[in-house]
Amino acid sequence: MNVSLNLLLPVVLCGGSGTRLWPLSRETYPKQFLALAGARTMLQDTALRLQGLNQIPVAKAPILVCNAEHRFLAASQLMEAGIHGARIVLEPAGRNTAPALTLAALQAQSEEEGGDPVLLAMPADHVIAHLPAFHHAIEQAFAIANGGAMVTFGIVADKPETGYGYIQCGESVPGDGAHYIASFAEKPDATRAQSYLDAGNYLWNSGLFMVRTSVWLKAIQSCRPDIFAACSAAMAGAQKDVDFVRPATETFNACPADSIDYAVMECLPTRPELGIQACVVPLQAGWSDLGAWDALWEVREQDEHGNARVGDIIQHGCSNSLLLSSSRLVAGVGLDNIVVVETADAILVADKRQTQDVKLIVGKLREAGHTLTQTHRKIHRPWGWYDSIDSGERFQVKRIVVNPGASLSLQMHHHRAEHWIVVKGTAQVTNGEKVFLLGENESTFIPLGHVHRLTNPGKVPLEIIEVQSGSYLNEDDIVRFEDTYGRAVPAPKEG
Incomplete structure (x- = not known):
């Protein structure tokens, strides 16, 4: 047997917007980048999920497929988790899981020492509570997949759930616990x-x-x-930028959207001439796709009254409720089966039995052109983040934090001037033709039309307060001349 066949290569599928978890999950910061079930983000937990798997040789780093707009967020979270060397394939647009896995497979095939690894496709927004049970299922599946079958994992049902599709088990696969797939079923009604x-x-x-x-x-x-033709052409024209792999945009955008289930898994039983068996391994490992707020309530620790409390919470007489605060005190009195989610710019209050309908609220906000479906008040950038703490007619105030060694682009604005006050750390400022340092409690004024740049030359985060004034204060009033992160003209929408 070829040794390369014994390598298990994790493929982390990092798409999706998580609209049912609004207002915490937004388009620019979806649920996979949030620490919902524990101290680490869901992406980090997924990327680390195979640690401790000793029976199978695992690749040193995963392939991650994500939206191009999330590239720096994904890269920084992997780095924070101690994962280095991951290949990050950037989808120009979301096309569901079948094209995403195809991009990953083509990337794996192209690597000099890639051989023919066994791919383990894992969505980045799932929870697995019991890793030993998960690892056992992986070991069961590996032998079957290595032999040429395609394996999925079926969660052992403990209730008549209507929110998931179902897999019917057929005859047992020779070996340890797997089954050939007899059929697939769509999300059923309660009776079915x-x-x-x-x-x-x-x-x-x-x-x-x-x-x-x-x-x-x-x-x-x-x-x-x-799908195969579009992905192959996109990867043939891909550009590589350090850890980022950028498939050709126009070619990939023409790719049809489809899921792994519909595109291939349901096709295999009807195409016996392919010689690829579709198999399922039962999984009991505390799995949840955290599809809505009631699912988060289920996986979080609960008090003696069934309340899951996250953040700064005080309650009296509440039961079976989820109370989540991200920035302020949330106080609950006499609530039962209620979800309360607080963010800096929006608050959700919902019946826990109707949390699937949060997506309808998101739809109404989109129809109204509301930006709260897209971004948080706090915006993450490759160099750090900023928080728009106040605004009014002709002014805006931001708190800006720049990571050590990081730098904003060399830029200018047509419609606004800026005043910078250093709160913590040391700033290197380019202001027109001058370059100078500012320490704590020092400030500078950037006149309208001046070329400028902010850099953190120090070892600690740089924090400044920025006061903008002018006739137009939106983020697209940026002309970039130089940028460390490849966002120079004509990419105008990142600060």
Whole structure:
């Protein structure tokens, strides 16, 4: 057997917007980048999920597929988690999981020492509470996938859930606990979900998959040649920028959108000539896709009255509720089966039994052109972050934090002037033709039209207060001349 076949390569699928977890999850900062279930973000937990898996050789770093707009956020979170050397494939636009896995497979195939690794596709926004059980399931699946099958993981159902698709188990696969897939079922109504639970041979569809690189490429080429052709052309024209792999934008944007399930898994039983078996491994590992706020309530620790409390919370007479604060005190009195989620710029109050409908609120906000579906008040950038703490007619006040050694772009504005006051750290300022240092409690004024730049030359975060004044204060009034992060003209929408 080829040694390369024994390598397990994690593929972290980092797309999705998590609209049901609004207002904490936004388009520019979706749920996979949030620390919802613990101290680490969901992306970090996913990327570290195979640590301690000793029976199978695992690649040193994963392949991560994410939206190009999230590239710096993803890279910084991996670095914070101690994960180095990950290949980050940037989707110009979301096209669902089948094209994403195809990009990852083509990237794995292109690497000089990649061989034919077994890919483990893991969405970055899932929770796995019991890692030993998860690792055991991975070991079961690996032998089957390494032998040429495509394996998914089915969650052992403990209730008649209507929010998931189901997988019907067929005959047992020779070995340890896996089954050939008899059929797939769409999300059922309550009566049908109960019948699946009573039958005992139906599992929830988890969205986790394991397949050898060459097997996936053969399957997608046969089942969805249009997706295979578009992804192959996009990767053939890809540009590499350090850890980032950028598929050709125009070519990939023409790719049809489809999921792994629809594009391939449901196709395999109808195409026996391919010789690729579709199999499922039962999984009992405290899995949740955190699809809505009620799911977060289930996975968080609860008090004796069934309340899950996150952040600065005080309550009296509440039961079976989720109370979450991100910036201010939240006080609850006499609440039952209620979700309260506080952010700096929006508050959600919902019946816990109707949290799936939060997506309808997001839809209404989008129709109204409201930016609260897209961004938080606090905006993350590759150099740090800023928080718009106050604004009014012709002025805006921001708190800006620049990471050690980082720098904003060399830029100018047509419609606003800026006043910078250093609160903490040391700033290196370019202001017109002058370059100078500012210490704490020192300030400078940037006149309208002046070329300027802010850099942190120190070892600690630089914090400044920026007061903007002018006739137009939106973020697209930026002309970049130089930028460390590749955002120079004509990429106007990042500060």
